[in-house]
Amino acid sequence: MRIGHGYDVHKFAENRKLILGGTEIPYEFGLLGHSDADVLVHAVMDSLLGATALGDIGKHFPDTDERYKGADSIALLKEVCRILDENGYKIGNIDSTVIAQKPKLKDYIYAMRENIANACGIDISQVSVKATTEEKLGFTGRLEGISAHAVCIIE
Ligand SMILES: Nc1ccn([C@@H]2O[C@H](COP(=O)(O)O)[C@@H](O)[C@H]2O)c(=O)n1
Numbered sequence: 001m002r003i004g005h006g007y008d009v010h011k012f013a014e015n016r017k018l019i020l021g022g023t024e025i026p027y028e029f030g031l032l033g034h035s036d037a038d039v040l041v042h043a044v045m046d047s048l049l050g051a052t053a054l055g056d057i058g059k060h061f062p063d064t065d066e067r068y069k070g071a072d073s074i075a076l077l078k079e080v081c082r083i084l085d086e087n088g089y090k091i092g093n094i095d096s097t098v099i100a101q102k103p104k105l106k107d108y109i110y111a112m113r114e115n116i117a118n119a120c121g122i123d124i125s126q127v128s129v130k131a132t133t134e135e136k137l138g139f140t141g142r143l144e145g146i147s148a149h150a151v152c153i154i155e
């Protein structure tokens with residue numbers, strides 16, 4: 001059994017969609033990135049890669065590579081899960097937290113869990129997504145961006 005941890009941050013920008021956990025969330029700002037900037041899926045991918053000690057998302061999907069411009073992070077997650085499978089690993093469970101002052105995410109949590117579980121070929125009960133604010137403190141509290149943490153167990 002191996003444990004993995006992932007963390008990512010993306011800043012808010014105008015004229016971008018807000019994609020979290022593969023779900024488009026209505027909000028006045030989106031997140032800036034080379035890909036679709038899905039900060040939650042990026043943290044999940046880094047936790048899985050961390051558990052295998054096979055590098056990180058920057059190594060597998062460099063932000064200098066035109067192939068990943070506007071990339072659907074859920075598609076990248078599927079590739080990470082293919083790598084895990086190729087190396088003989090199975091996911092035990094994934095737990096994650098999105099840190100966002102706004103928007104409220106509770107109505108989208110189930111859809112995010114479902115998207116992540118489907119991409120990984122696991123049951124939704126193996127994927128937890130939580131949301132919290134930082135009580136208006138720090139960069140998330142100032143509405144400058146969103147961060148996400150994820151941990152996982154693989155076997
Ligand atoms: N962007 C967010 C942040 C929080 N939630 C939900 O609200 C609960 C209370 O959040 P606090 O930061 O005030 O502790 C939290 O447990 C989430 O259920 C949310 O939906 N979206």
Ligand SMILES: C[C@@]1(CO)OP(=O)(O)OP(=O)(O)OC[C@H]1O
Nearest residue numbers: 033034035057058061062063068
């Ligand atoms: C997945 C990638 C691909 O460009 O997405 P980005 O939007 O650049 O996001 P970041 O978390 O800064 O780096 C990871 C990249 O590998």
